[in-house]
Amino acid sequence: MKAEVLRQLASDLAQRRAVVLASDLKSGARQLIYPETGKGLAHLQNLIADALRSDRSGIVDTPEGEIFLNVFNPPLRMIIVGAVHAAQSLAPMAQIAGFSVIIVDPREAFATAERFPDQEIMATWPDEALPKIGFDARTCLVALTHDPKIDDLALAVAVASPCFYIGALGSSRTHAARLERLAGHGIAPDRLARIHGPIGLDIGARGPTEIAVSILAEVVAVLRRGVVRTESKIGAA
Amino acid sequence: MSGRDRTLLPAAAAWLDEGRKIAVATVIGTWGSAPQPAGSLLIIDADGNFIGSVSGGCVEGEVVMEAQGVIKSGETKILEYGVADETAWKVGLACGGAIRILLEPVTGEGS
Incomplete structure (x- = not known):
């Protein structure tokens, strides 16, 4: 190589550009x-598109x-809205698990570098912060504030985006x-159905750290399987 | 560290910046219960330092050793480890899986 x-690979990843490295094992x-240029190995175009979509590398016989x-x-990314206690575990x-993490919370007392020393922090309202971040299919959003004033703004942006969770x-x-x-704000039911709530897999989580485990497990399940079986959701609280 | 940690390629590029000679090992095929999926990377330098992973620790030592030869010779190799293989037991791929690894030198800078 x-x-x-x-x-170039390192630079593509930094710029969140999807790329496939094709290695001819015989010729070297x-x-x-x-994918956007569609140039090169035209006869493998479908296989390359499949590999990108399923996020699976492998050998093709030609x-x-x-x-x-x-x-x-592009690297996985998690946007956590709410610089709360559970976020300190989840981040x-x-x-x-391989995600880069961005913390969004307009409450400056919460969104501090002391509480989140290793994460990117945006101490602004979600409707201002999220468009700047830009969502793609390798991004997920987790709303943790409990405060409708903050969470609702974030969810309204997320449901209209291609984010995966x-x-x-x-x-x-x-x-x-x-x-x-x-729904009262005019958001369509099929978009609202994308929101996982109550959040997380039902593992009987107690306290912020275990809640973080259940959230991360659900995010991975949706990433790898596409759906989560309903019986594994947390029951009515 | 996962075999495809997002910090891996930037770290490899930084090694090149420092003038280190490196080789890249890529898992190109797995069978059975191999712990790292195809596409996982291990980056090795001429001093035997390595980052990333191709097997969860089972064959890394062997691959790092092979990499020394590849960095010197400039030749690409394909390595195979499996339970049916006598050497696989020696290097400890006891998970019941088998893996195929593409091991190649990184060329074009200071080489």
Whole structure:
């Protein structure tokens, strides 16, 4: 592999650009393929698109020999709205699991570098912060403030975006009231149905740290499986 | 650290900046209960330092050793480890899986 290929890969990841590195195992040729340009290896275009969508690398057999397609999707990203106690547990856990984490909370007393030493912090309202971040299919949003003034703004932006997961903290009753409020703002039911609430897998979580485990587990389940079985959701609180 | 930690490629680029000679090992195929999926990367330098992972610790030592030869010779290699293979037991791939690894030098800078 040429050094410039490795440097280009690092730069693409930093810019959140999806790329596939095709390695011809017989000839030794290496090629970077970008889905948006569609250039190169035209006969493998469908396989390359599949590999990107499923986030799976693997060998494809061609008449000329084996080609290894290594998928480099943009890094996973978690936006946590609410610089609350559970966020202090969730943020480092998500980072270990491979997510970059951004904390959004307009309450400056919460959104401090002391409470979140290793995370990017945006101490502004979600409707201002989120458009700046920009959502893509490798981004998820977790709303944890309990405060409709803050969470609702974030959820309204997220449901209209291609982000892969949206979750909101609160009991079934709180969640029902939330959905009613958002519907009152003219948000369509199919968009509201994207919000996971009550948030997290039902693991009997107690306290902020275990709640963080259940949230991260649900995020991974949706990322890898696409859906979460309803019987594994937390019951009415 | 996961085999595809987001810090891995920037770290490898930084090694190149420092003038270190490196090799990249990529898992290109897995069978059975291999712990790292295809696409996982291990970056190795000429002093045997390494970042990333191809197997969760089972064959890293062996791959790092092979990498020294690859960095010197400039030749790409394909390595295979599996339970049926006598050496696999020696290097400890006891998880019941098998893996195939592409090991290649990074060329074009100071080489």
